[in-house]
Amino acid sequence: GQSLEQPSEVTAVEGAIVQINCTYQTSGFYGLSWYQQHDGGAPTFLSYNALDGLEETGRFSSFLSRSDSYGYLLLQELQMKDSASYFCAVTPDTGGFKTIFGAGTRLFVKA
Amino acid sequence: NAGVTQTPKFQVLKTGQSMTLQCAQDMNHNSMYWYRQDPGMGLRLIYYSASEGTTDKGEVPNGYNVSRLNKREFSLRLESAAPSQTSVYFCASSEGTSGKLEDYEQYFGPGTRLTVT
Numbered sequence: 001g002q003s004l005e006q007p008s009e010v011t012a013v014e015g016a017i018v019q020i021n022c023t024y025q026t027s028g029f030y031g032l033s034w035y036q037q038h039d040g041g042a043p044t045f046l047s048y049n050a051l052d053g054l055e056e057t058g059r060f061s062s063f064l065s066r067s068d069s070y071g072y073l074l075l076q077e078l079q080m081k082d083s084a085s086y087f088c089a090v091t092p093d094t095g096g097f098k099t100i101f102g103a104g105t106r107l108f109v110k111a
Numbered sequence: 112n113a114g115v116t117q118t119p120k121f122q123v124l125k126t127g128q129s130m131t132l133q134c135a136q137d138m139n140h141n142s143m144y145w146y147r148q149d150p151g152m153g154l155r156l157i158y159y160s161a162s163e164g165t166t167d168k169g170e171v172p173n174g175y176n177v178s179r180l181n182k183r184e185f186s187l188r189l190e191s192a193a194p195s196q197t198s199v200y201f202c203a204s205s206e207g208t209s210g211k212l213e214d215y216e217q218y219f220g221p222g223t224r225l226t227v228t
Contacts (some may be wrong), residue, residue, distance in 0.1 A: 033215055040220035042201060043154065055199065087153055091215055098144065098169060101154040
């Protein structure tokens with residue numbers, strides 16, 4: 001089966017850098033995705049790592065290490081609007097594009 | 112483009128009642144998904160449809176049925192609602208065929224907040 005683990009909460013200060021980790025147990029997968037969800041809203045896609053290494057998109061970067069079964073989302077120059085829940089997700093290589101989500105990390109950004 | 116739309120936004124049911132949640136996308140996506148989200152549990156896949164005419168079970172399919180009516184529409188039916196089905200339901204879609212990044216980027220609808228009493 002597949003399972004993903006993330007910290008339940010992270011708190012950081014505006015302007016700082018924060019890293020949200022995701023460890024997973026899965027037999028095989030296409031890649032690791034990250035989604036952001038504000039309270040009362042729908043998840044929105046942030047990034048996808050198919051290969052090991054770092055992917056950068058503006059203030060957000062995502063990293064994957066298949067050998068360590070580990071990934072992270074890095075948020076730089078934190079802003080108050082980054083306060084949200086962040087979910088990592090894997091797409092198992094069992095066919096189709098279904099996705100298994102982690103329980104999410106709640107990020108609180110303080111002034 | 113409206114993206115992914117869901118109806119209704121809110122619904123209250125009594126135990127044993129049935130209802131259908133509607134979802135439509137206007138992005139010509141091949142794959143569509145139904146998730147439920149409970150507090151502290153992230154998103155759990157109920158059913159998905161890799162392409163028009165096909166459906167498959169996800170992690171938590173019991174108590175639900177789906178219909179991929181055409182390429183645009185994917186509905187979720189609760190035949191006999193139970194309090195355990197109180198949740199927020201999200202529909203999503205993705206490109207699903209190109210073998211590129213676009214396959215894995217899912218677009219979500221605004222959600223349906225369902226309460227079963």
